[in-house]
Amino acid sequence: MLNLHSFAAGRWIAPDGAARAIHSAITSEQIAQAGSRLDTAAMLDFARNTGGPALRKLSFHDRARRLKALALHLKAHKNPLYELSYMTGATHADSQIDIDGGITTMLVFASKGRRELPDAQVYLDGDLEQLSRNGSFMGQHICTPLLGAAVHINAYNFPVWGMLEKLAPTLLAGVPAIIKPATSTAHLAEAAFRIMLESGIFPKGAMQFIAGGSGDLLARLDGQDVVAFTGSAETALKLRSAPNLLQNATRFTAEQDSLNASILGPDAKPHTPEFELFINEAYREITTKAGQKCTAIRRIIAPEALVEPVIVALSARLAGVKIGDPAARDTTMGALVSQSQRADVQARIKLISQEARRVYGEDKPPLSKGAFMTPQLFHCADPDMAKAVHEVEAFGPVSTIMPYRDLPHAAALANRGGGSLVASVITHDPEVASRLAMGIAAHHGRLYFNDRDSMGEATGHGAPLPHLVHGGPGRAGGGEEMGGIRGVMHYMQRTAVQGSPRLLSAIGQTWLPGAPVVKAATHPFRHHFEELQLGQTLTTKPRKITLEDIEHFAHFTGDTFYAHMDEEAAKANPFFPGRVAHGYLLLSFAAGLFVEPDPGPVLANTGLNALSFQKPVSPDDSLTAELTVKRKTKRTDEYGEVRWHVRLSNQEGETVATYALLTMVAYNPAKT
């Protein structure tokens, strides 16, 4: 029997008199115990005063690199996790979703962290806001890590994925985590946590773990802490209404249960690729994890005339399901997590069956031991009058099919869930897709459209992806997780900062227009990455642009647009005083003005962002370029990215164009 330990304030704590028993989903025998009295004040102190400061010293990129190392470390040590996963009733395929899916999620956050966040401690949210006439007083939104702890309370169904999808954005944000998994599958979560902790990749205090109950932890939280909860609506309501959480406005993200729907488009008749696809998706959602998925399809909404063909086709698929030992590779559906979970599902089925007729499945368990059950399909002929089919979540292999008359009716039925994590629409008709999107998007966190064009690569109705938001309004909890960098922001405070460009540049670790510049004696392109300073600038000599230049450029490139070639037509255009230079000519001449031709530390020009042409340039105007180091981002051990702010001006000093120029610049090999 496994004795599951908590990791609290730097020590492993064995189970004590407070321990609860954990049973195998397959044999129902006790396999572990978890639970101890914990010093929750010491845990919070360890997170807030040891873990938090150590994490905040690192930049987003440092943390992203560590996240990647952590995910790869887990990958290298994942095999024993599979044995533990089978004991939760999960098949091999289910376990892959949980274990490998969790690792991949962490890798995606690591990669996005390095690509989309700065190599700094502060994240700039949006553009600089000009608050004064001369630009000496500006506004900028910044995001910085919360100074408390993130308490993660997870559901039992995906003990590894559920832990990692919350942990990755939390650590990337620079906030320490206290993880409390559901007790019934805590043996798997504890094993995965132990692997991560023992890797020593993240600093002391960055993560702690609670096996069993969390005691009075939530009662000790304040406004700098966050609770990220996944589980039932009932538990979420109880926890989020704790007086201290309400009083301190402690952030509480809830990912709850939901009555997700899948709608079959009126065009998707039998023998179309979409009909087959619809049956495949529904089958997969009923059987994967034995239906214990927050995103599973609970309501199958089909055109009236297609209800019977769907029942026949789906029942035929379900008849082929192979229920049994989750470790056997030919098993297609494992067990529920426990006998008590099965009893809970059966009680909910009773409520559903008052409004719907069972068309597939039976009460008798398919195996005498463990928590197995057959898939159950119900048919609700009058979904308008029904209540339970839209409100009662049977968290098992259970789904109800119901008819719709027309698209507004289909949308109304989907929305009867009161807010869901996901809804899918299987259609090849763009009109159906667009009308249903407008009809149901406000009720759903994610909409999944699939048809013959995307079915080969689509990821599945039930699969939340780290790039996309996971969560839903209303009944689904009103929370959001993941969604790429959006998920990181749940652990950070957005603050509006006002001040002079000089002070805002220092705060944001980015040079801002209006802040002082540094003029170096040598051309900035002669400087290696580590030698360049923020604000280092180059102002070029002016270059006169002649009518011949414009004509030459027009014929050379083929861009003979009338605004460059025809004085009368150009004058008639509301934007131009007469013939003007091409915007691309300005960019090309600017490069010619600031470039340093000899081989040097600048390796490549990798992009040009945020280009805006602000004033036309006429023949005989002069062009000057001003290039300033805005931000530096380390990329590899050999080079880093330098983002330059470029301003092009005319002979009056008026800005004619601005843009960000991206270059890769080498380190000084003599110094590395």
Ligand code: NAP
């Ligand atoms: P649950 O019973 O609500 O428990 C969820 C978590 O809350 C568990 O870790 C549980 O710990 C903890 N908890 C319960 N009472 C607590 C308390 N007083 N203080 C602190 N923590 C407490 O849900 P579940 O049975 O684990 O999971 C199934 C439900 O989760 C389903 O309804 C499903 O739809 C939903 N779910 C939603 C999502 C989503 O992303 N939206 C994902 C998966 C599952 P113990 O286990 O120790 O009681």
